[in-house]
Amino acid sequence: MNYKGYFLKTEEIFWDRKKKKIFNKKYTTIISNSDNIILHATNGIEVSEDFKNIRLKNISGTLPIK
Template sequence: MFVFSCEKKEFLIKKNKKKIPKKIFVKTSILYKENGLLRIFLYSPLIKEYTSYTLFPNGFYLFIYENNTNKYTYLKADWVKSIGKIIYHIKGNIKIMNSNGYFVKTEEIFWNRKQKKIFNEKYTMIYNSDGTILHATNGIEVSEDFKKIKLKNISGTLPI
């Protein structure tokens, strides 16, 4: 005796929309040298590498050294997303300091390494070692080396 029963059941498979990283690095220090000279030092507590971007969910500390000198530019942030190592979206408690005496504080910036330009449309404060303090309420455009600075809607304090 055979008994057959047919019932149509549809199973819904929920796709996990969260991407899984290809690689995860914990407490990572990266040194990049050219011709035996240190050019870049980066430290991050956590790095997640995906197919099309790299994420630093806990931020990073970055030192970019100038050619044949002990001078460097320092950048610290709470969160960073790197797309192809060309475009960086940087957020949270950003501090940039360079050897020319500029100190920048803001909450969000974009860094285009190909165009060698840093920019944002957020409130930004720039301090200079000569006592100048500038407030850019609508953002900044800065060359990577801080030699060209364009501030949008500025106010500030100048030493006399």
């Protein structure tokens, strides 16, 4: 979980120290507790280590409607 409350759930994850990114090619879920957003990436993710830039591959999700 990062400082903004995003929780990342996956079976496998890698960290590229030189490129400062986190990535995988597995099914991944990102949950935001603060605004009830749930995102699913079926083909993996690429995330900057500070979680400011997130790239989800083959995405689906649930977004709240107000």
